[in-house]
Amino acid sequence: MPPIIEIKDLSKKYGKRTAVNQLNLAVEAGEIFGFVGPNGAGKTTTLRILATLLRANGGEAFIAGHSVRKAPRGVRGVIGYMPDSFGIYHDMRVWEYLDFFGACYHLREGERKRLVNDLLELVDMTPRRDEMVDKLSRGMQQRLGLARTLIHDPQVLILDEPASGLDPRARVEIRELLVELARMGKTVFFSTHILADVAEICTRVGIIEAGRIVATGTLDELQRGLATQRAVHISVLDRATEAQEFLSALPGVGGVEAHVEQNQQQRTRLEVKFTGDDAALSAMLSGLTARSIPIVHFSEDSQNLEDIFMQLTKSSLD
């Protein structure tokens, strides 16, 4: 099946400044794809091109097979777009707001009535149905905005910083809502600065820097791709020297440092620099146990998304 979002060599320039530079990306249906990058990396520009609000200078993008350049109306029918900061109408009630946008998608009155009720229930706003939109909190407005993007039952949600400016509780609620939407079969493509959200809910991540995608994949794939050397921590009760000699002789081991833990047990912690794969790591543990070395702890340091992000976007700081 072709990807639901396909971006091919997409470029956008503002005068002499290149905002998006030959960007290529594919997102499969049903994914929650996190689009991460530093400020000015080209996230919003890319999202606005996908939402048919901005014309690219080069390349092409397709959503559910519709070209954003040649068939913008087709694209609008299959996407729900929520910009970073979006306005609200001050003189509208919550249900009127959703009903109005439903009418903008040519939905019939009866269908709109049912959909408005369903959506308010989905975003947990049924009790606020008759409140004026401008009286809602920022978190509530964001949830209403999300409900608005769903009014025509789109296949793809394009969300620009959906959790920005929200308090921790509202952020968690939005996150849960995105997972629920993915469960309903929607593809969620969202940009964010909040790496914890990405790590928590995204099935895949794309890191963009200076208008180019520098890495895509699952969090595991990114960790593996970036790790040049693994750090393994082993704690032994006794025979530390023997363990150190055995480990140093193994292929792929770059060095072993021993530290005596300053506690009652007086364990020795060995820090092993290692470039082997998972099988070699398992063989390392088997070798130690075969020699009856008393191991009490065996673990590997894992990079978190923040480390990966910092490493990949380092050049923007240089």
Place this chain on the structure above:
Amino acid sequence: MSAIPVQPTPIRRTFGEWLRRNPITLKEMRSRMRGRRAFAVLTVNALLLGGLVSLIYMTYAANTQTFNSPSNLQSLGKLIFATAVGMQLLITCFTSSSSAVGAISSERERQTFELLRTTLLPARSLVLGKLAAAVLFNLLVILSAIPIASLSFFFGGVTLEEIAIASVFLIVTALAFSSIGLFFSSLLRRTSQATAVSTVVTLILLFGIPVFMLIIQGLLSTMTYYGGSRTGMTSVEAELTRNFVIWLLISISPISAGVATLALLLENKTALSMTLTLSNGTSVSYPAPWIAYTVVYLLLSVLLIALSVRAVKRVDK
């Protein structure tokens, strides 16, 4: 939630059906009538017209001769009607352009424009929906003046023809000046800029053109006097040109077109044509200024609506 197939826009609809189904018109009308502004505009309009008509009545009533002759009463009726329509015309020019001037720019300022742009609502429906809401509101303002203008019917003298012409004149004015406001709103990013430009254009059309017409008339009279000696035209040709230019200028300003139409009705007793006599005694007929005004302003409205749709449709580059 089950999948809802997006309905294609039906191709043929009656205007009433289109109006009821256009979400923009409904939203705008709802918003306008919810706020205090609509109430304030209607009240100020009624107070202004009522005050002016009362003043005229009191001035006439002070003269005891007024109520002795039917022709005096008819004159009073005509004057009340002409004053009410003239005043309403001025008010309509300003309220129409100001009620449409924020239509698109305020959506941009409020950051709701992009939300609308990503829906399936065509740019044409957005523009026409905004325009319809502005025109309907102004028609409501005009309708609210009918009880005051109809005081003239107690005194007689106002013909059905005059009522029809006044209605056409006011409706066309509401449409045209709303289109002007809407056009600048779609063209300029800020409502304040659009308001400033639209007000200047309204003032030029209302007062600038009549002043310009007087200047041109003076210049063309000189040209006519010298005849063909400097322009290469005979004096009759020069006179014809002068008359045509003046007729055109009269017809493109609401004030001059209104005054000329009123004079035509009072003097010539005809509402369809205007006859001018040249110095050699030849009579030349032109369509009455209100007809030319209607045609020119309807064409201008169509052009401005088309340009507004184009501006709204434009994808950012």
